[in-house]
Amino acid sequence: MKSIRGEQVGSAAALMVFCVFAMLAFSVIMLGAVAYKNIAGASRDGADERVCLSYIWTMVKNKDEAEGIYVDEFHGAPVLVIEERLNDNVYQTLIYHHGGWVCELFTQAGYDLPLDSGARIIEIDELRFERIDDRNILVSSGEQSLFIAPRASTGG
Numbered sequence: 001m002k003s004i005r006g007e008q009v010g011s012a013a014a015l016m017v018f019c020v021f022a023m024l025a026f027s028v029i030m031l032g033a034v035a036y037k038n039i040a041g042a043s044r045d046g047a048d049e050r051v052c053l054s055y056i057w058t059m060v061k062n063k064d065e066a067e068g069i070y071v072d073e074f075h076g077a078p079v080l081v082i083e084e085r086l087n088d089n090v091y092q093t094l095i096y097h098h099g100g101w102v103c104e105l106f107t108q109a110g111y112d113l114p115l116d117s118g119a120r121i122i123e124i125d126e127l128r129f130e131r132i133d134d135r136n137i138l139v140s141s142g143e144q145s146l147f148i149a150p151r152a153s154t155g156g
Contacts, residue, residue: 049144052102052122056080056095056139059104060148063093069150071129071137075115078129080139083109094118097127 059082060069068083079096090109095102096118103118130138137148 046143048122048124049141052124052127052141053139053144053146055102055121057146057148059093059095060150069137069148071131077115080129080137097124100125102127 060080063069063082063084070081072079072081074094074096077096077098079094082093082095084091084093092105092107092109094105094107096105096115097103098115098118100123101120102122102124103115104121105113105118107113124141126141128138128140130140132138132147135150137150139146139148
């Protein structure tokens with residue numbers, strides 16, 4: 001009788017140790033999954049910010065004309081304006097942040113279109129434009145920044 005009871009107590013103790021081990025293993029796996037999710041999210045956000053700033057840099061350098069790049073307001077939102085002349089008309093590429101997206105709107109100068117008319121480029125949390133002096137612009141997105149010194153405005 002004692003050996004059967006001892007075996008039952010031993011089996012119960014082994015089952016309890018196994019359950020504790022399983023709970024600890026599950027907890028470690030869940031903590032690892034949460035940490036991975038946080039790291040991957042931060043990495044993705046940083047990559048999106050770098051892609052956004054790279055896009056803006058490329059747009060500025062491809063369409064750099066004298067006095068054609070400046071910061072303005074468009075329906076209350078700060079906007080980077082890139083102007084160019086085509087067939088004796090002035091066109092503007094407006095780059096701005098609206099509804100969690102970086103948007104681009106290409107239009108003839110003077111047209112008053114709503115903010116949501118622009119094409120969505122990339123989803124990011126914030127985008128800021130700041131005029132540093134009469135020709136230089138600081139573009140910021142989260143932790144990333146870009147300093148724009150237009151070629152044409154520097155006499156180059």
